[in-house]
Amino acid sequence: DAMVIQNPRYQVTQFGKPVTLSCSQTLNHNVMYWYQQKSSQAPKLLFHYYDKDFNNEADTPDNFQSRRPNTSFCFLDIRSPGLGDAAMYLCATSRGPSLTDTQYFGPGTRLTVL
Amino acid sequence: GENVGLHLPTLSVQEGDNSIINCAYSNSASDYFIWYKQESGKGPQFIIDIRSNMDKRQGQRVTVLLNKTVKHLSLQIAATQPGDSAVYFCAENMPFKAAGNKLTFGGGTRVLVKP
Structure with missing residues (x-):
């Protein structure tokens, strides 16, 4: 089935240690988004890619970056x-x-x- | 509008009864609204949407009502089932420059279905 896949499902890191989360899609969609959702809160948009064009939300901390090497993959x-x-x-x-x-x-x- | 709360309002409903979940939005220019269902440990799942030129739309066991005058949106679930237990979010979808659309989520309501 076409879908959006995220790996890993659970990630543990140490304070200050860089971490990368991955997302892949088989939908061949042009736009990919990253949201942050804290406990009992609604998802909050961090940034998104329209094709290769990166669009950052104004209040997204510089600590968060994203890469989209191709249509299928996007990394946080x-x-x-x-x-x-x-x-x-x-x-x-x-x-x-x-x-x-x-x-x-x-x-x-x-x-x-x- | 955007959620700022730490505690989700909860709707407890008896299995088989109808559920009504309400949502207020702030932007009178919003043109497109979506309801999402989020089960524990999963991503939000699209349920139903409605354009601002409509006031009602029906799906399978779900109905969305839009009242633009008071900027209010509601989701009705008929004959609520245990599988309907989840957090429900309304969202406004607005164009974002020329490069995508932007979902702004409401605060969310937790629905608990009692057997």
Whole structure:
């Protein structure tokens, strides 16, 4: 089945140790998004790629970076994780930029920072 | 609007009863709304959407109502089942420059279905 895949599902890292989360999609969608979701809160958009064009949210900390080497893959890099970065990280894709292009979410990666 | 709370409101409903989940939005220019269901440990799953030129849309066991006058959205689930237990988010989808669309999520409501 076409889908959005996130690896790993659970990631534990140490305070300050760089970590990379990955997302892949078999939908051949043009747009890929990264969200952060903390406990009992709604997902919050960090940034997204439309093809190779990177779009950062104004309030996304510089500690968070992203790479999209090809259509199928997108990575979230956290350069120096702090305790406050512990959260669920969700990847989503949409076919295009149109308003009615539904975003499809992956299962998420739960990040723990020790 | 965006969620800022730490505690999700909870709706407890008896299996077989109807559920109504409410959501208020802030941007009167919003044109497109979506309801997502998020089960524990999973990503949000699309349920149903509605454009601002409509006031009602029905799916399988779900109905979304939109009242633009008071900027209110609701999701009705008919004959609620144990599998409906989840957190439900409304979201506004707005164009983001020319490079995608931007979902802004509401606060979420936890639905607990009692057998």
